[in-house]
Amino acid sequence: MTPEGISELISRVALRDRAAFDVLYNSTSAKLFGVCLRILGNRSEAEDALQDIYVKIWNKADRFAVTDTSPISWLVAIARNHSIDVLRARKPATAELEKAVGIAEHSPDPEQSAIASGETKRINECLDQLESDRASAVRGAYLNGESYELLAIRHRVPLNTMRTWLRRSLMKLKECLER
Amino acid sequence: MxxxxxxxxxxxxxxxxxxxxxxxxxxxxxxxxxxxxxxxxxxxxxxxxxxxxxxxxxxxxFQSTTAPSYLKGQIDQRLFGIDSGRVAAGASFWNSLAFWRTVAVAALALVVFNFAREFVHRQTGPAPTQLIASMSSDSGPLRSVAIFDDKSRKLRITLVSGDIPRDKSLELWLIAGKDAPVSLGVLASPKGTEFNVPTSIAAKLRDGTTLAISVEPVGGSPSGTPTGAVVAAGSVSSI
Incomplete structure (x- = not known):
């Protein structure tokens, strides 16, 4: 489905059009479920999250009109933010952290970077200008929902150092992206 | 900056x-x-x-992954208070999860009914025109219902719970008595797949015939017999 098609559907959902909601779900739920699965890492939580996300989409559809983002980015942002909220609210967080330290770091998939095009190429180029561990911290945070706490443990630095690192990396990243 | x-x-x-x-x-x-x-x-x-x-x-x-088919019904339930607003929203009656859930329950009731009828009459009436099978397994989440219409020789199957696994196909098999399983085809969608059943195979579809679903490589079993785990099975009964 084209971005225009999805925009149209979201606008119709804002007008409480349930048939449009069905079509929107059919054409976008696989992508959003992929987001939930990647961030939450287990199916049952991802399924619960996906339900909450489409309830939010139904309720917030009227807000889409005032954003200047692409419709799929808008939907993915809702899914990502919700999944990260769920992740942060998990109790106890420690079990999660211990598990995360044990598993190998997600490295950027070289094949995926190679096929990425246009805008993706740009952000990857800018990320590549950072030191590799800092770039992977930024990617890990965005794609896997990793917290400062977890990143600090993984990189074996104090929390504040991690935060300083990341903020400085974000600063460089922004300079590159807005160049 | x-x-x-x-x-x-x-x-x-x-x-x-x-x-x-x-x-x-x-x-x-x-x-x-x-x-x-x-x-x-x-x-x-x-x-x-x-x-x-x-x-x-x-x-x-973020890689797209098909969500299990029952989720949409649960979302509709939360938003609109009914399991299938889908009918009202113009979606096909046959795709309605509520309908298929009802059918699954009805199928179980029918098994009991048929058993009682057999017990009382010990005889069969005129040739049945519709057959139904409710398939499940004790060890897995997959539940499925198939309805066969004798007149059109069309068999329609839908998943009531569970989903088609990623990178695999689900294949439907007919097992009559001690014969080798015969493939009826691969499920195209968890919401519903319709198979045209050849006359020779339709003749084997009757009370007591087993229908089973196995996990196979994409496109179906390469050998013509089930190669993967059987994830649901059930026997056919007439309506």
Whole structure:
């Protein structure tokens, strides 16, 4: 489905059009479920999250009109933010952290970077200008929902150092992206 | 653009908090505070939107995965209070999960009914025109219902719970008595797949015939007999 098609559907959902909601779900739920699965890492939580996300989409559809983002980015942002909220609210967080330290770091998939095009190429180029561990911290945070706490443990630095690192990396990243 | 401060000082400012919110790294309370600011502070909301635009291209790396088919019904239930607003919304009656759930329950009732009828009469009436099978397994989540119409020789199958696994196919088999399983085909969609059943195979579809679903490589078993685990099975009964 084209971005225009999805925009149209979201606008119709804002007008409480349930048939449009069905079509929107059919054409976008696989992508959003992929987001939930990647961030939450287990199916049952991802399924619960996906339900909450489409309830939010139904309720917030009227807000889409005032954003200047692409419709799929808008939907993915809702899914990502919700999944990260769920992740942060998990109790106890420690079990999660211990598990995360044990598993190998997600490295950027070289094949995926190679096929990425246009805008993706740009952000990857800018990320590549950072030191590799800092770039992977930024990617890990965005794609896997990793917290400062977890990143600090993984990189074996104090929390504040991690935060300083990341903020400085974000600063460089922004300079590159807005160049 | 500001210059980067000495290596050990943390850069400060709303723009960083906005970026941290978008990246998702903040702890729970700080994240909640930032979310509240997005609602109430337009300047902060703009910073967040700007960072989100920068990171949006990374979304390409989230790989699409089909969600289980029952989720949409649960969402409709929460939003509209009925399991299938789908009928009202113009979706096909045959795709309605509520309908198939009802059928599954009805099928179980029928098994009991047929048993009682057999017990009383010990005889069969005129040739049945519709057959139904409810398939499940004790060990897995998959439940499925198939309805066969003798007149059109069409067999329609849908998954009531569970889903078609990623990178695999589900194949439907007919097992009559001690004969080898005969493939009826591969399920095209969890919502419903319709098979045209050849006359020779239709003749074997009757009370007591077993229908089973196995997990196979994409496109179906390469050998013509089931190669993967049987994830649901059930016997056919007439309506």
């Amino acid at each position: 500001s210059t980067i401060p000495a290596d050990d000082t943390m850069p400060e400012g709303d723009d960083f908090v906005a970026a941290e919110y978008v990246l998702g790294v903040l702890p729970e309370q700080e994240r909640r505070d930032a979310a509240r600011r997005i609602e109430n502070d337009p300047a902060f909301a703009r910073l967040v939107a700007n960072w989100q635009l920068h990171f949006d291209p990374l979304n390409e790396q």
